[in-house]
Amino acid sequence: MSRLSLAGPLLITALLAAPAGAATAPGNQGKSWADIAKLPPITGVYETARMSRGTAGNRPPARDAPPEFTPKAQAELAAYKARGNQDTDAANCLPPGMPGIMTQPYPIQLLVTPGEVTIIQEAYMQVRHVHTDGRDHSADPDLTFNGDSIGHWEGDTLVIDTVGLAPQAVLQQGVTHSKNEHIVERYRLSEPNMLEVKTRIEDPGVLAKPWETTALYARHPEYSLAEYICEQNNRNSFENGKAGLNLEFKKAP
Amino acid sequence: MKARLTTAVAALALAAGAAAPALAHHSFAMFDFQASKTVTGTVEQFDWTNPHTFIWLQVPTGANGATERYGFEGMSPNYLGRRGWSKSTLKPGDKVTVTFHPLKDGSKGGTYQKVMLSDGKELANIG
Numbered sequence: 001m002s003r004l005s006l007a008g009p010l011l012i013t014a015l016l017a018a019p020a021g022a023a024t025a026p027g028n029q030g031k032s033w034a035d036i037a038k039l040p041p042i043t044g045v046y047e048t049a050r051m052s053r054g055t056a057g058n059r060p061p062a063r064d065a066p067p068e069f070t071p072k073a074q075a076e077l078a079a080y081k082a083r084g085n086q087d088t089d090a091a092n093c094l095p096p097g098m099p100g101i102m103t104q105p106y107p108i109q110l111l112v113t114p115g116e117v118t119i120i121q122e123a124y125m126q127v128r129h130v131h132t133d134g135r136d137h138s139a140d141p142d143l144t145f146n147g148d149s150i151g152h153w154e155g156d157t158l159v160i161d162t163v164g165l166a167p168q169a170v171l172q173q174g175v176t177h178s179k180n181e182h183i184v185e186r187y188r189l190s191e192p193n194m195l196e197v198k199t200r201i202e203d204p205g206v207l208a209k210p211w212e213t214t215a216l217y218a219r220h221p222e223y224s225l226a227e228y229i230c231e232q233n234n235r236n237s238f239e240n241g242k243a244g245l246n247l248e249f250k251k252a253p
Numbered sequence: 254m255k256a257r258l259t260t261a262v263a264a265l266a267l268a269a270g271a272a273a274p275a276l277a278h279h280s281f282a283m284f285d286f287q288a289s290k291t292v293t294g295t296v297e298q299f300d301w302t303n304p305h306t307f308i309w310l311q312v313p314t315g316a317n318g319a320t321e322r323y324g325f326e327g328m329s330p331n332y333l334g335r336r337g338w339s340k341s342t343l344k345p346g347d348k349v350t351v352t353f354h355p356l357k358d359g360s361k362g363g364t365y366q367k368v369m370l371s372d373g374k375e376l377a378n379i380g
Contacts, residue, residue, distance in 0.1 A: 091279035093304070106331055122331055226331045233302035235326070236279040244283055247324040247362050249309060252300045 046217035080174030093230035095124035097145030097169025301340035
């Protein structure tokens with residue numbers, strides 16, 4: 001509670017400093033390690049709770065409503081399904097980008113440092129850099145798999161705002177998102193060792209209404225993130241829509 | 254046991270296409286999850302690699318000591334390493350029994366569900 005009351009004045013200061021009409025308040029994470037120490041202790045290694053075992057326990061997946069697409073996106077999805085090929089470039093080891101990189105069956109690590117929250121995904125060895133130093137989004141960001149992310153705290157909740165996603169960042173298999181895709185994630189500890197992330201995705205030309213999901217991640221202090229080089233021994237690659245399993249025997253790499 | 258494992262794989266596959274996007278590295282459509290087969294043979298090689306582990310098994314055909322090779326895909330070292338497996342769980346020459354969902358195209362292999370070691374110990378692919 002004292003943590004929250006200390007964070008309160010910082011929050012109010014930041015909100016007052018926010019430019020009128022800004023989608024999110026600038027970062028109020030503080031610029032020193034002493035400031036970081038006052039925040040909820042979300043730094044740590046987590047695993048998606050639906051498949052987690054051990055100390056933090058397992059949780060069933062949230063029963064989120066599926067995304068509702070516009071007629072144009074529905075047609076694209078129907079055509080994709082009709083082709084019969086359910087693979088994506090991930091089978092060729094391309095990372096899925098946001099939001100898919102957050103729901104992999106591998107741990108993630110959150111690091112809260114002055115001016116940045118860093119989210120490391122074991123899957124595909126991806127890194128999200130979330131700027132919490134008060135900057136706004138880049139005026140004309142390069143389009144990237146994990147997007148341009150800024151964050152700020154609202155009480156005990158870290159809010160991450162992401163734009164600037166590359167066309168190859170997968171919103172949903174078989175659907176192409178637009179350059180207006182906008183993701184807002186809200187991170188908080190719903191229990192001491194359970195990280196809740198509520199995600200809201202807007203993409204007006206593609207999603208008929210915002211797509212909202214809730215994911216739980218169990219803390220695993222006993223885990224260390226491991227290496228994941230997808231190209232090491234990938235036998236699932238596909239070309240021209242033809243996928244399968246390559247069973248050509250060769251000496252283990 | 255079989256039903257539980259099948260359900261787990263189905264849950265992964267479902268998550269890949271439903272509310273949690275792009276969970277899996279590839280589609281599971283090539284495997285027949287309605288079928289489950291079991292073979293016993295000798296480990297030729299165990300690929301402790303990403304994005305998948307592979308068990309290469311020489312299985313007797315029943316004639317003159319002849320064998321044929323099976324290849325089985327499983328979860329990654331990252332996943333299995335946190336669930337009781339290690340790179341030395343299977344060694345060349347080990348006699349093991351592999352239960353698997355076969356490839357739909359009839360090739361000798363599939364995705365392994367569980368492995369029973371010669372001492373009777375069982376290890377699951379997803380669990």
